[in-house]
Amino acid sequence: MYRYDEFDERFVRERVAQFRDQVGRRLSGSLTEDEFKPLRLKNGVYLQLHAYMLRIAVPYGTLSSKQMRQLALIGERYDRGYGHFTTRTNLQFNWPKLRDIPDILDLLADVEMHAIQTSGNCIRNVTADHFAGVAQDEVEDPRPTAELIRQWSSLHPEFDYLPRKFKIAVTGAEHDRAVIKAHDIGLRILRHPDTHEIGYEVIVGGGLGRTPMIGKVVREFLPKADLLAYLEAIMRVYNLEGRRDNKYKARVKILVHEIGTEEFSRRVEEEFARLDGPSVNADPAEVARIAAYFAPPAYETLPATSGAFEAARAGNPDFARWVETNLTPHRQPGYAALTISLKPIGAPPGDATSEQMRVVADLADEFSLSEIRVTHAQNLVLPHVKLSDLFAVWQRLGEAELATANAGLITDIIACPGLDYCALATARSIPIAQALAQRFADPARQKEIGVLNIKISGCINACGHHHVGHIGILGLEKRGIESYQITLGGDATENAAIGEILGPGLAAEDVPDAIERIVSVYLAQRQAGESFIDNVRRIGLAPFKAAFQDTNREVSHAVA
Amino acid sequence: MPLLDRHGAKAEIWTRSEGAAIDNLSHALVDWAVLPEALAQKTRDQRIGVVIPNTVRIPELKLLMRQLSLIAISFPSFGDGRGFSLARLIRNHGFTGTLRASGPLIVDQFAYALACGFDEVELPEASAVRQPVEQWVQALGQISHGYQRGYGDSGNILDRRRSARLKHAAAG
Structure with missing residues (x-):
């Protein structure tokens, strides 16, 4: 770290x-x-x-x-x-x-923390793959890049009064776990196909909110050393030319959309070519200084499997189920990264008590080299746990109600705070998440449904990322009543997609039935091994729309 | 209107012209719209400054820059940060005269303004009354060093780390 x-x-x-x-x-x-x-x-x-x-x-x-x-x-x-x-x-x-x-x-x-730029019209907290340094599909650890950007963007004299907020995410892996295409700038670390040199693919103009857009590639390969100069060029073009007449059109995605990716890219490249790169970029020794903090920790040399672990798994179905959902393979043999779900059935997604935080801290000290990660899905991760320790960790987590076996499943719901807390919200989010989690609580059923991301936002600003949920739920207010709009087919990975609206908004109490019907279509129509999102892609929206409209008809009938 | 630089309050030497009429003003500050006309009348001893909106594009300004002694960039509101980038561009394109930020800036933007290449700030009366000069000067020292290379001359953190490294290497 x-x-x-x-x-x-x-x-x-x-x-x-x-x-x-x-x-x-x-x-x-x-x-x-x-x-x-x-x-x-x-x-x-x-x-x-x-x-x-x-x-x-x-x-x-x-x-x-x-x-x-x-x-x-x-x-x-x-x-x-x-x-x-x-x-x-x-x-x-x-x-x-x-x-x-x-x-x-x-x-x-x-403890070397702060609240700098977690809000306001400036460059916000930079995010990265939560399995950085652990993932098997990683080209390079994204954290040194993210740390360099954290420092560079802090109290930046030129870019602290931008047209609107600005979010940057970095991934170093093939599979995108950082939603980089839904960011103002997304950086993907890659190897140049010919020279094998490490650099960045630069994606600009993604974002959710009122006008969801998938980011566009403005530079296919940026040499690593040029990062800060290139970011400066992007930010300067945006700061000067981003719209300031309407806050809903002020994000960089609108500028890219209005002038076109090619023209935006041309302006950035022109400024990048003109500015004095070496006077802006961090020197390689500084980049190396930062990278050294993220060198692999002192792992033990272990066999790839653990007898004790396999025995515990065979002897305890609950543990086996948790292992199946909440474990991620580690690049170091004999270790795993484990996801601590902050989505126990019926609780507000993403909440942790002080007591639970201490349990996680203790477990990190004892079993994960004192390291913890926070995921954008509002869960925690212990990134370096020995397979042979997993059963003990699981038991301790269970005592603190932190062993819910649902990572990536239908009850692992992302939800913003909504009208229970937020001044911008138009509807409640947390109670919808709670009702859905209760409806789908049965572990066997969750397992049968498999990977399915539900994301809920309580207003158009989309903090709950509903546009990129396999199923998205957006809470609005219509004539003083909360109304929930359902979208289908969103995707937050490297196959990023914005979900499409299924039909008219629903009352809060009708949401679980509607989701139930959507899931039933999937279960009836899926091929062997086909995930929910793959099924939606293959069969299209029509069968889901038809089922959804049935819900709607029954509801309107009941109201009439 | 009150004027200040990094040392404190500063006397105004510039006079706003009536349209393009710079007559015998020694330091004439003219509007962007009438700048070509004013420059056409400029005598050898006269100094010309211009007030520009923050939407001016650098190619339009660049050709005239050498004839100008002062450029005042308007800040329509403190939240509109275009002036910071425009100042940087103007400096990057080689302007060495005085660069003025003109508008309702706040104390907390003073260090940013200087780092982006401004020399001075001209405030509306109401802002200056609420935020006395001492606050502006004091605010400059609040953050000793920033992380950005190439902004201002107070020594950024990256270059300081670099010199510490070099010193260490030389000693070792």
Whole structure:
């Protein structure tokens, strides 16, 4: 993991002091409320429906056990004993008091954390593949790139007052687990087909929200050393030419769409060619300095299988089921990465109590080289667990209600906080997720259905990524009543796709039946081994639409 | 309107012209729309400055830049950050005169403005009353070093790490 040096430490401490000063200037009237608002947002402080919310950055989803314990402490001391992991791999506290926030920021700085740029019209927390450094299909670890971007984008003098928020994601693997095509900039580390040199494919203009779009490739191969200069060129074109007349048209995806990928790419390339790259780029020694922190940890040399593990698996069906869903193969023989589901049936997706955070921190210390990851699917990962330790870890997780065997299944639902917390929401999300999880709770049924991602957003801003859910659910408000729109066929991977709307919106209580019917079509029509999303692709939307309309007809009949 | 630079309050030496009429003003500040007309009347001893909107494109400006002593970029609101990029572009294209940010900026943008190549900030009266000059000067020291290479001259973190490395290597 990256560790702060004296410069990083000083930077974060000074940012905390600056925020205290900003609060002071607001209180004295030097700053108006309008002037103060972007300053507090850029330090993660939102004014929500019931209270202030503090969003803490978890850069590229990487946490140490020490950091996790500090989050647990903050949750206990300044919140209600829990926190909420988000789809940007950040952590939100929903009930802190404004006067406590500078103290919380100090506690974060103590463990090399901050809340810088977790909101506002600036470059946000950079995300990466949560199996970075572990995945078997990785060309290069994306974390050094993500860390370099984290530093470069922090308090950038030129790009802190952008037309709109700006999100960057990096993957180093063939299979995209970081949703890079739904980001303002997505970077894919790859090898040049001829020279085998490492570089980036640069994708710009993806995004969800009101106008969902899949990102376009603007550069097929960017040499690694040119990264920061190329990012500067993209940001400069966007900062100057992105629309500022309408906040719903201000994201870079609209600029790319309006002038076309080719023209956007031409303008970026023109600026990139003109600017003095060597004066902007990080020198190779700096890149190497950062990369050294992400060198593989001291693994033990182990056999590829473990007798104790196989025996436990054979003897305990619950453990076997959990292993089947929540384990990811590790590149190091004898190890596995395990997903800790934060989606127990009936609980708000992504929530963890301080107690649970401590359990995870302890397990990370004992069994995972003190490392934890946060996923954009709002789960946690212990990235380096020995196969022979898995049974013990599973038992301990179970005691803390953290052993739900549903990673990637229909009850592993992504949901934004929705109208229960969020000031922007138009409908509730969490209760819909809870109702669906209860409807599909039966483990045997979940297993039969297989991989199926349901993603729920409580408003058009799409924090719940509903557009790229295999099944997406968008909560809107129609004449004072919550109405849920269902989309089908979205995909968040390298085959990124935006889901299509199935039909008119539904009342909250009708959503589980509608999803049930969609799933029934799949189960009736699938071929052997065919996943839900593959089935949707093969048979098309029509059979699902027909089933959906049946739900709708019954509902309207009942209402009439 | 109040003017300040990195050292504090600064006296205004520029006079806004009436349209293109620069008459015998020693330092005439003219609007972008009438700049060619004003430059046509410029005498050898006169200094010309221009106030430009933040939507001006660099090719339009570049040919005139050498005749200008000051460029004032308008900030219609503090949240509109186009001026920062335009300033960088103007500097990157070789302008060595005075670069002024003109509009309701806030104290917290002062360091950014200087790092992007501005020399001074001209504030509307109301902003200056709420945010006294001392706050602006004090804000400059709040963050000792940024991470970006090529912005400002206070020494960025990447270059400082580099010199520490070199020193270490030389000593070792």
